[in-house]
Amino acid sequence: FILRSCPFSLKHWLKNSQPGVRTQDTNSPVFLLLFYVSAILLFPFVLCTLVSLKENSSEVVQPFLMGCGTKEPKITQLCLAAIQRLMSHEVVSEAAAGNIINMLWQLMENSLEELKLLQTVLVLLTTNTVVHDEALSKAIVLCFRLHFTKDNITNNTAAATVRQVVTVVFERVVAEDERYKDTVDQPVAVQGNSNRRSVSTLKPCAKDAYMLFQDLCQLVNADAPYWLVGMTEMTRTFGLELLESVLNDFPQVFLQHQEFSFLLKERVCPLVIKLFSPNIKFRQGSSTSSSPAPVEKPYFPICMRLLRVVSVLIKQFYSLLVTECEIFLSLLVKFLDADKPQWLRAVAVESIHRLCVQPQLLRSFCQSYDMKQHSTKVFRDIVNALGSFIQSLFLVPSTGNTSVMPNQTGGNASGNTGSAQTNPGVLGMGGGATVLPAFEYRGTWIPILNVTVQGSAKATYLEMLDKVEPPTIPEGYAMSVAFHCLLDLVRGITTMIEGELGEAETVSQSTTETTSLPAQSSEQQDLQSVSDQTEKELVSRAVWEEMVNACWCGLLAALSLLLDASTDEAATENILKAELTMAALCGRLGLVTSRDAFITAICKGSLPPHYALTVLNNTTAALSSKSYSIQGQNVQMISPSSESHQQVVAVGQPLALQPQGTVMLTSKNIQCMRTLLNLAHCHGAVLGTSWQLVLATLQHLVWILGLKPGVGGALKPGRAVEGPSTVLTTAVMTDLPVISNILSRLFESSQYLDDVSLHHLINALCSLSLEAMDMAYGNNKEPSLFAVAKLLETGLVNMHRIEILWRPLTGHLLEVCQHPNSRMREWGAEALTSLIKAGLTFSHDPPLSQNQRLQLLLLNPLKELSNISHPDIRIKQLECVLQILQSQGDSLGPGWPLVLGVMGAIRSDQGESLIRTAFQCLQLVVTDFLPTMPCTCLQIVVEVAGSFGLHNQELNISLTSIGLLWNISDYFFQRGEIIEKELNKEEAVLQKQAEEKGVMLNRPFHPAPPFDCLWLCLYAKLGELCVDPRPAVRKSAGQTLFSTIGAHGTLLQHSTWHTVIWKVLFHLLDRVRESSTTADKEKIESGGGNILIHHSRDTAEKQWAETWVLTLAGVARIFNTRRYLLQPLGDFSQAWDVLLDHIQSAALSKNNEVSLAALKSFQEILQIVSPVRDSEKPDTPPAINVSVPVVVGTTTATSLGRSFMRTDSIGERIGRYNGSEPPVITDEIEDLNLWWAAWNSWYRIGSESTRPPITCDKLTFIPSQPFLTALIQIFPALYQHIKTGFSMDDLQKLGVILHGAVSVPISSDASPFILPSYTEAVLTSLQEAVLTALDVLQKAICVGSESMQIMYPAIFDQLLAFVEFSCKPPQYGQLETKHIANAKYNQAEWVALNYVPFAERSLEVVVDLYQKTACHKAVVTEKVLQNIIKTLRIPLSLKYSCPSESTWKLAVSSLLKVLSIGLPVARQHASSGKFDSMWPELANTFEDFLFTKSTPPDNLSIQEFQKNESIDVEVVQLISTEILPYANFIPKEFVGQIMTMLNKGSIHSQSSSFTEAEIDIRMREEFSKVCFETLLQFSFSNKVTTPQEGYISRMALSVLLKRSQDVLHRYIEDERLSGKCPLPRQQVTEIIFVLKAVSTLIDSLKKTQPENVDANTWAQVIALYPTLVECITCSSSEVCSALKEALVPFKDFMHPPASKVQNGES
Secondary structure, three states: HHHHHHHHHHHHHHHHHOOOOOOOOOOOHHHHHHHHHHHHHHOOOOHHHHHHHHHHHHHHHHHHHHHHHOOOOHHHHHHHHHHHHHHHHOOOHHHHHHHHHHHHHHHHOOOOHHHHHHHHHHHHHHHHHOHHHHHHHHHHEEEEHOOOOOOOOHHHHHHHHHHHHHHHHHHHHHHHHHHHOOOOOOOOOOOOOOOOOOOOOOOHHHHHHHHHHHHHHHHOOOOOOOOOOOOOOOOOHHHHHHHHHHHHHHHHHHHHOHHHHHHHHHHHHHHHHHHHHHHOOOOOOOOOHHOOOOOOOOOHHHHHHHHHHHHHHHHHHHHOOOOHHHHHHHHHHHOOOOOOOOOHHHHHHHHHHHHHHHHHHHHHHHHHHHHHHOOOOOOHHHHHHHHHHHHHHHHOOOOOOOOOOOOOOOOOOOOOOOOOOOOOEEEEEEEEEEEEEEEEOOOOEOOOOOOOOOOOOOOOOOOOOOOOOOOOOOOOHHHHHHHHOOOOHHHHHHHHHHHHHHHHHHHHHHHHHHHHOOOOHHHHHHHHHHHHHHHHHHHHHHHHHHHHHHHHHHHHHHHHHHHHHHHHHHHHHHHHHHHHHHHHHHHHHOOOOHHHHHHHHHHHHOOOOOOOOOHHHHHHHHHOOOEEEEEEEEEOOOOOOOOOOOOOOEEOOOOOOOOOOOOOEEEEHHHHHHOOOOOOHHHHHHHHHHHHHHHHHHHHHHHHEEEEOOHHHHHOOOOOOOOOOOHOOOOHHHHHHHHHHHHHHHHHHHHHOHEEEEEHHHHHHHHHHHHHHHOOOOOOOOOOOHHHHHHHHHHOHHHHHHHHHHHHHHHHHHHHHOOOOOOHHHHHHHHHHHHHHHHOEEEEEEOHHHHHHHHHHHHHHHHHHHHOOOOOHHHHHHHHHHHHHHHHHHHHHHHHHHHHHHHHHOOOOOOOOHHHHHHHHHHHHHHHHHOOHHHHHHHHHHHHHHHHHHHHHHHHHHHHHHHHHHHHHHHHHHHHHHHHHHHHHHHHHHHHHHHHHHOOOOOOOOOOOOHHHHHHHHHHHHHHHOOOOHHOOOOOOHHHHHHHHHHHHHHHOOHHHHHHHHHHHHHHHHHHHHHHOOOOEEOOOOOOOOOOOOHHHEEEHHHHHHHHHHHHHHHHHHHHHHHHHHHOOHHHHHHHHHHHHHHHHHOOOOOOHHHHHHHHHHHHHHOOOOOOHHHHHOOOOOOOOOOOOOEEOOOOOOOOOOEEEEEEEEEEEHHHHHHHHHOOOOOOOHHHHHHHHHHHHHHHHHHHOOOOOOOOOOOOOOOOOHHHHHHHHHHHHHHHHHHHOOOHHHHHHHOOOOOOOOHHHHOOHHHHHHOOOOOOOOOOHHHHHHHHHHHHHHHHHHHHHHHHHHOOHHHHHHHHHHOOOOOOOOOOOOOOOOOOHHHHOOOOEEEEOOOHHHHHHHHHHHHHHHHOOOOOOOOOHHOOHHHHHHHHHHHHHHHOOOHHHHHHHHHHHHHHHHHHHHHHHHOHHHHHOOOOOOOOOHHHHHHHHHOOOOOOOOOOOOHHHHHHHHHHHHHHHHHHHHHHHHHHOOHHHHHHHHHHHHHHHHHHOOOOOOHHHHHHHHHHHHHHHHHHHHHHOOOOOOOOOOOOHHHHHHHHHHHHHHHHHHHHHHHHHHHHHHOOOOOHOOOHHHHHHHHHHHHHHHHHHOOOHHHHOOHHHHHHHHHHHHHHHHHOOOOHHHHHHHHHHHHHHHHOOOOOOOOOHHHHHO
């Protein structure tokens, strides 16, 4: 009720009220009004109330409007509050709102409650949209009018309200659009000249906004508004602010509604351009005389606001206003000109900064302008303008804005520049100095201010909306903003493009994956989308490239300048970061020139100023020729200044051919270096050819800093080798390890590069290295090893794909290894070997064992190193091989030939240590790796081992290598089956390949089986070593060769033996023989060092002799032990002949050692039994035939030091395999031929060697005794094989050789070893051998056929010839020999042997033989007995004159033995007359012996004489027993001679001297007695069977009696003459003997039959009696007693004589 009735009452009251009403009255209407308002205020939320209020809003509002009309402040305020309340509850209708605005207009005109008015308007417009069209325009005008009042508060409040109202208007449009967004309107074409007051197509709110905006443009342009009727005044600044806020806050309205877009184009843009004109035309400091009209000065507030509007336009409506924006941007660029005011340039830079933080916008500029053909290159101009702006700040400092600071006292720069330079930017603070961040260039110092946060364009002067006068721009502000512009521009562009690039790559990857999937039904669509995608990508890429191409020149110029000028670390860091990101971006886009330019800038920053680095200077030259233009005007790049205001942190030497002094590195250089490292580390993939720049720079920096490569290629701080040492500050010292670490990480990160980038890196390193190599030529300075070290590092981290870079990498390192500079090549080798080792140990996928190609690829450079002659490289190579063997030896597989090739490539002239290392490798291979390597490599192992044997640097190595060959052969033997199988398999493959190619399989020793070829290679290698110049090597090789063939030869195929014999053994023999015969005879003083050489080896000839000996012996042994294998070969007889020829030539060589050894070999090949038949040969021959010694006959060889052995290996084999079966002789005829060939050789050797020399001098070669002994010792063994065909001729030949051999004298210096002392009667070995030979022969004849036995006489002749030597030593040609007793051992003269023992032994043999063969027909026929007697006569007749006493004694005993056997035979054949000539010889022999002409020596003792006498007695006894009893078979002349002899013997020989001693010795009492007794014995014979016997008796008696008569007469005579002196004892004895004999004779005669005694005999006996009587006077009692005995028998003759008659009767 109240609410209904109250307004009417109030209204009535207000109408009728008078001005003078007292308000204090409680009944007054004011209280009523208050009550009304309170009711509205208290009950606002009752729904029915609000609805009813809305319906009656005009009535409800009316009282308040009336209240306001009272102009009473309190009432007006109260009413306005009430109206606001109503409005806030949205109970005001459109009509009511119109009324309210009209009432507010009145209040405004009356200047009442202005602030409340503004508040009310704001509430009215913001609550809802009831106010529009005219009412709205009136409300807005009201606010504008209030803005221009005198009151500041009102002004400001009104300004804020206007801004808010404008915003509200446009917010309504947004809301309206939102409401109607689902209904699609038909767009109506807007006519260009259509009525601008009513735009029929727009909705109400949009229309209001349109009208408002249009009028704002009109007002700013100083034109009358169309809609805001009632505007009295307006400022451009405010108008521009409003335009800017609308454009900035509601861009969507303009973009969605064509009408608004039209406004932008038609009204806003021309307005802006028009307002800009004073700024464009104005030039600072230009004279006005040239232009007729004065130029309007730029006005800061408008200009600044215009720039703000432009910023918004460009930012929000670029797509609508492409052409207009081009103009704006060109204007912006012009505002940066140096002739524009500083404030203008500052705000222009701020505006540009706003653009620079919007990369998408920049991209649009580029697309819209730069990429269009005839368009301004706006984007390029902006960047270039910034660059030239920055340059201009340095070049043309504006007056009054540069601050030149006073010189600091003592502020001299470092003494390096030599002048006291000012140090601007250093502020003295409390005694210390703080450096402000600043740019300094050629004396211009510009501080760097902290103007903005990175990435946001926070402007200072564009926000100075309250300033009317242009502000003073602080020094450095413009530079700082421009600097940030550049940084943000780079950051924005790079971030945007890289982001898009990343997306594009992701998409392309996914599409690639899709298309690579199996075909699907939607294949067509997929292909379509892919092609769209690529097209889109191409377009994008074109934009990116254009953007970079447009900006890089300007950016680079500006950044380079700033980098040079920067004195602040943070600024430098930012500049470098910008250059780095640009370089990386250019790299990603493949823009090589720009990329290289940025990288060059960083590189130049890293190095000292004006550093002579060709790569960089070339790049810079190319760039500096490029100027860049801004709107057609060329701007030259400024070259960086050389002044440095940086702290020097390092002093070092430049890397140059002729370094001049030192260079300095500043902290900025180090900072740049870090950036460079960062660039290479993070963006290596896009550097491409720029790696060259980057790495060249790093190399120089590393050199200056003195970093040196260490293990694995990492660089470590080291000292400079020459020149002044590198000086480093503590600051940089702490940095060095970090830099070194980053450097290493940089190359480690190369593992993430793609293959192409990696190749770029490798190529760059290689070309760097080539430069370093060029510099290192011809001097010994320390070279730069950076490139080599980094190649190593790169290789090591890229092992997983080593194949792609291996060839270029190792190819270059091999070149480095050949460099003359030792340090350079040492590192080349270090790098190469490290890579190879790493490559082999790396776990590849697939593993190396399955990837043979890769393994060979890795090992190949190792082999290539062999072509380099530098020993240090080869040492490295071999050390590498050794390490590979130790770590990877088990898995080398197909790499073995390469590894072995490395060892084998070492030559003799390459130094001892090299050979030793290589040999160490080989030893390791042979000891540990033979089983792991392919069998095809074994031949290479053999060849390599052989080649080490031939090296002449180190004897021990050669000898050890021969040992290795033995070990290898042992290995072949142990694993024979496996090796053979594998080789055969390989052979089959090769054969197949050869057949496919249509060529013959070419390998050594073809067509022998491959396993045999392996053996043959081994033998051939050892054969080569057997003719090495060094004796020790030859000896060792020879022993090994023959041991190997001996031990393992059974593994060879039968046919291979042919090759072994002809190509290995005989070939070796030929070479050895040739070398031996041509060897030097000069004496070698020492064997190197302090080793003395034995005289038997002191010439090359003697040393070769040893080799010949060894070789010949070895070959002979093989012929001996392997004959069962060799004989079935077709040409065994030829081989046998060749071998014999070799033996013969060796035996006849003028070297005792060789000749003797040849005979030993001869002996050896004769000790062979015939081989078994093939059928009985074992299937698998045993490995080694254990020799079974079999002594042949009784042969011994004392001088050879061993028995004659027959190595009966075959006998053993047969025993082992065939039980007790006897060996079967095969092919006897062939065997005989072989043995006869041997006999012929033996004969030739014997006849040649024993033939006396024609001329005799000191140099005459006389064969040695051991040689001759050995020669003769061969005969018995040889004879065993040829005895069946041995003929008389052969025996004659043998005799000549035996005789010759025994005749050879010996050298005086050898005699003490061969000859016994003169007193000993022993045979020399040679004499033993000769006798043995004859013994063998006679034994064979003994058991041989009848035809053989005719040889006996020849043997006797031979033996008897030897017997004669006892008295007549043989003469050896014309050679003069001395007797052994007279020889002097120290003179080279020849000594005759003592032949007595030999002759005596020969005689014994003769006796023995004769005892066996006396009755043999041939012996009888050939008068052997006569020859024996004839031979014995010589020593017997000489007797005491014999050289040896034993000779004649032996001769006598032998004679007695022979006669005891021979005389019965002679008697047996008496009738045949075969012995007739023997008897006189025998008689003469007896005569010469028993009555010798030689006198016994003076010193002969009585005992000796008696012994000798007893021998004579033996002879007489023989005559008495063997001859005289058989006189009837013996010629009479002979018997007569014997009797005469006995007679002669029975009479004592008398000496002219009377000394007792003489008589004692010379009287042979016993002999005489025996002779007498024999005579006596044969004087009587009891029965005379034959006339012959009687004749002997009568002769004997007659001789005996005559002899007695003579003795007695002589005694009587002597007795008389001697007087008192006694006679000699012998004479006394003789007389006593005769007296006894007479008595015995008489007794015997008495006993004999009277008819048997001749009368004449009795007469002779009786005639003795007177003589006996005469002896009675003798003085000797012994004679007297004997005389008595002799006289007593005569009593029988004392009887009266008979009468003659009786006698006659009887």
